[in-house]
Amino acid sequence: xxxxxxxxxxxxxxxxxxxxxxxxxxxxxxxxxxxxxxxxxxxxxxxxxxxxxxxxxxxxxxxxxxxxxxxxxxxxxxxxxxxxxxxxxxxxxxxxxxxxxxxxxxxxxxxxxxxxxxxxxxxxxxxxxxxxxxxxxxxxxxxxxxxxxxxxxxxxxxxxxxxxxxxxxxxxxxxxxxxxxxxxxxxxxxxxxxxxxxxxxxxxxxxxxxxxxxxxxxxxxxxxxxxxxxxxxxxxxxxxxxxxxxxxxxxxxxxxxxxxxxxxxxxxxxxxxxxxxxxxxxxxxxxxxxxxxxxxxxxx
Amino acid sequence: xxxxxxxxxxxxxxxxxxxxxxxxxxxxxxxxxxxxxxxxxxxxxxxxxxxxxxxxxxxxxxxxxxxxxxxxxxxxxxxxxxxxxxxxxxxxxxxxxxxxxxxxxxxxxxxxxxxxxxxxxxxxxxxxxxxxxxxxxxxxxxxxxxxxxxxxxxxxxxxxxxxxxxxxxxxxxxxxxxxxxxxxxxxxxxxxxxxxxxxxxxxxxxxxxxxxxxxxxxxxxxxxxxxxxxxxxxxxxxxxxxxxxxxxxxxxxxxxxxxxxxxxxxxxxxxxxxxxxxxxxxxxxxxxxxxxxxxxxxxxxxxxxxxxxxxxxxxxxxxxxxxxxxxxxxxxxxxxxxxxxxxxxxxxxxxxxxxxxxxxxxxxxxxxxxxxxxxxxxxxxxxxxxxxxxxxxxxxxxxxxxxxxxxxxxxxxxx
Ligand SMILES: Nc1nc2c(ncn2[C@@H]2O[C@H](COP(=O)(O)OP(=O)(O)O)[C@@H](O)[C@H]2O)c(=O)[nH]1
Numbered sequence: 001x002x003x004x005x006x007x008x009x010x011x012x013x014x015x016x017x018x019x020x021x022x023x024x025x026x027x028x029x030x031x032x033x034x035x036x037x038x039x040x041x042x043x044x045x046x047x048x049x050x051x052x053x054x055x056x057x058x059x060x061x062x063x064x065x066x067x068x069x070x071x072x073x074x075x076x077x078x079x080x081x082x083x084x085x086x087x088x089x090x091x092x093x094x095x096x097x098x099x100x101x102x103x104x105x106x107x108x109x110x111x112x113x114x115x116x117x118x119x120x121x122x123x124x125x126x127x128x129x130x131x132x133x134x135x136x137x138x139x140x141x142x143x144x145x146x147x148x149x150x151x152x153x154x155x156x157x158x159x160x161x162x163x164x165x166x167x168x169x170x171x172x173x174x175x176x177x178x179x180x181x182x183x184x185x186x187x188x189x190x191x192x193x194x195x196x197x198x199x200x201x202x203x204x205x206x207x208x209x210x211x212x213x214x215x216x217x218x219x220x221x222x223x224x225x226x227x228x229x230x231x232x233x234x235x236x237x238x239x240x241x242x243x244x245x246x247x248x249x250x251x252x253x254x255x256x257x258x259x260x261x262x263x264x265x266x267x268x269x270x271x272x273x274x275x276x277x278x279x280x281x282x283x284x285x286x287x288x289x290x291x292x293x294x295x296x297x298x299x300x
Numbered sequence: 301x302x303x304x305x306x307x308x309x310x311x312x313x314x315x316x317x318x319x320x321x322x323x324x325x326x327x328x329x330x331x332x333x334x335x336x337x338x339x340x341x342x343x344x345x346x347x348x349x350x351x352x353x354x355x356x357x358x359x360x361x362x363x364x365x366x367x368x369x370x371x372x373x374x375x376x377x378x379x380x381x382x383x384x385x386x387x388x389x390x391x392x393x394x395x396x397x398x399x400x401x402x403x404x405x406x407x408x409x410x411x412x413x414x415x416x417x418x419x420x421x422x423x424x425x426x427x428x429x430x431x432x433x434x435x436x437x438x439x440x441x442x443x444x445x446x447x448x449x450x451x452x453x454x455x456x457x458x459x460x461x462x463x464x465x466x467x468x469x470x471x472x473x474x475x476x477x478x479x480x481x482x483x484x485x486x487x488x489x490x491x492x493x494x495x496x497x498x499x500x501x502x503x504x505x506x507x508x509x510x511x512x513x514x515x516x517x518x519x520x521x522x523x524x525x526x527x528x529x530x531x532x533x534x535x536x537x538x539x540x541x542x543x544x545x546x547x548x549x550x551x552x553x554x555x556x557x558x559x560x561x562x563x564x565x566x567x568x569x570x571x572x573x574x575x576x577x578x579x580x581x582x583x584x585x586x587x588x589x590x591x592x593x594x595x596x597x598x599x600x601x602x603x604x605x606x607x608x609x610x611x612x613x614x615x616x617x618x619x620x621x622x623x624x625x626x627x628x629x630x631x632x633x634x635x636x637x638x639x640x641x642x643x644x645x646x647x648x649x650x651x652x653x654x655x656x657x658x659x660x661x662x663x664x665x666x667x668x669x670x671x672x673x674x675x676x677x678x679x680x681x682x683x684x685x686x687x688x689x690x691x692x693x694x695x696x697x698x699x700x701x702x703x704x705x706x707x708x709x710x711x712x713x714x715x
Binding site: 002003004005006007008009010011012013014016017020021023024047048049050051052053054136137143144159160162163164165166167168169170171173174175186187189191192 | 305372375376544550575698711
């Protein structure tokens with residue numbers, strides 16, 4: 001007798017269980033969609049979890065207005081493919097209406113403004129759960145995150161006062177005005193994600209595959225040349241063969257020199273890589289506890 | 301891809317070398333990235349340490365960094381070509397018993413660290429007792445810091461004997477012992493040249509090969525219905541699927557099944573997944589069952605075999621670990637979550653409090669506070685379909701929730 005699942009199938013079964021639990025325990029969940037591989041895999045798993053019915057969640061994209069154009073293109077294609085409603089929370093609108101103030105200077109990023117817009121979108125849509133693609137292996141503050149993560153009425157995370165999570169039992173009880181973040185792929189690593197996307201032949205944004213792009217270097221990280229990032233006079237733009245390892249806002253997503261043009265080559269690269277994927281995220285580099293501090297305020 | 305998943309918990313008292321050991325496993329199995337390594341290297345230098353302190357790799361939240369202790373369960377990941385590992389890294393101090401219980405709940409293996417200079421101490425016993433209460437199928441006892449006792453066989457054998465004497469009182473089936481030095485690397489990933497007398501496997505070899513194929517219950521069919529799938533479209537007009545995760549047994553197409561609580565019987569017409577129909581399903585698969593007959597089934601129901609049913613009962617005896625600052629209330633009402641059911645209960649009786657260091661049952665002290673282990677009886681508003689925890693960790697476990705604060709206040713194992 002050999003009734004064993006391989007690790008990808010076991011992770012899939014766990015994530016599908018979590019997604020069904022969200023549908024059963026919340027009245028109005030939404031799936032946060034950034035256009036990156038983690039939110040792609042979560043939405044793909046959601047599609048599988050409710051097959052042959054449609055997934056009972058809309059997609060919510062918090063749009064900084066500073067995206068790679070490829071991200072928006074893919075987002076619209078994928079929402080259509082999944083047959084999901086797409087809701088966009090716009091950082092640009094929040095800036096225009098004076099709700100948030102834009103940072104200034106060379107390292108200005110709208111990444112931090114996303115939190116306010118996210119919380120407002122959740123409130124407007126009356127969403128009681130926001131499903132996200134965070135993984136525990138990504139970052140040390142995330143290593144302690146629960147599958148069902150409680151947020152108070154201000155959207156804040158209290159890492160010292162988290163509910164214990166045991167077995168397959170998830171406690172989604174909350175008071176009025178509070179909500180949950182749910183992370184179905186908590187136990188996946190970067191390599192698991194790539195192996196699964198390859199095995200399932202999930203279509204991906206072109207940004208993940210190597211291509212020619214105008215880039216420049218800042219603090220050891222390659223950034224895409226874009227109208228959204230002011231350059232210093234000493235920063236020289238040149239063309240290189242690169243790809244993204246994570247996809248976020250243009251202003252804080254580093255690109256990597258790479259010749260990987262297929263998923264198999266990406267897996268090869270990831271499994272021999274000596275750098276973490278978030279190593280290219282300038283938003284994490286602001287301080288040693290940048291992620292923990294942002295998460296407490298209600299960030300993804 | 302035939303890599304399996306193995307979950308293990310670690311617990312150790314402060315300074316046993318737990319962080320060093322995990323750091324060593326990650327480092328020697330090449331699961332550490334350059335930038336992570338650079339970060340701990342400069343942190344080690346800042347602290348004035350000569351060598352790179354691998355323990356810093358498992359550093360967690362800010363408060364913990366400031367206090368230099370682990371206060372919550374942290375999850376870590378590493379993989380070898382054979383297996384992918386999930387470590388539930390838990391603090392060892394008695395005030396964190398609840399975190400240890402949490403980290404142990406889904407583990408296949410418990411890794412218990414002993415400092416060779418100290419031998420079996422109170423904390424070692426507590427970790428072993430909690431691991432056996434949570435029915436972790438395999439225990440591996442790592443006797444660490446062997447370099448500080450001249451890699452002595454005698455020291456190792458004495459500790460081993462001590463532990464075995466004590467463990468004979470516990471309900472543990474499979475115990476292994478490995479002498480290691482987390483700091484120097486002996487017997488962690490590579491075989492030690494300093495302990496020729498030791499003939500067993502290294503820790504990594506053990507983790508890669510320990511038999512976990514029968515850690516689930518494959519005998520007693522249990523399918524808690526999680527969600528009902530109704531597509532409401534023309535292609536799947538009459539489709540009514542019961543989605544859930546197999547909690548026990550093997551379900552095959554054509555099986556005669558019974559639905560609880562209604563007691564109606566039917567036949568499994570189809571086992572559906574998004575990848576197509578399959579002919580059999582087993583734990584821990586997430587599938588969708590379709591039955592021949594049109595019967596009313598909803599979340600919280602359980603699909604079983606007529607000749608092998610769980611107990612349907614409102615009176616349940618539990619061993620609990622209390623998690624909350626507010627003590628357990630006798631006659632208090634709580635929400636109970638069991639598989640996909642949610643009901644209310646009243647605490648009928650507190651039988652005894654158990655000393656987690658000695659297993660001693662205290663029949664007098666019934667004041668159950670945070671981190672206490674106790675045996676209690678509850679009565680629920682509706683029957684639950686339960687198995688003893690020793691038979692099935694999924695259908696044998698519950699959590700208790702405070703209906704006022706919404707906090708999870710206890711974990712319970714059905715006796
Ligand atoms: N000599 C020796 N020291 C060790 C060994 N393992 C850990 N240590 C040291 O013991 C101390 C505590 O280790 P640490 O991993 O931080 O313990 P934790 O509190 O259990 O996580 C540190 O100074 C380590 O360098 C070992 O195998 N041999």
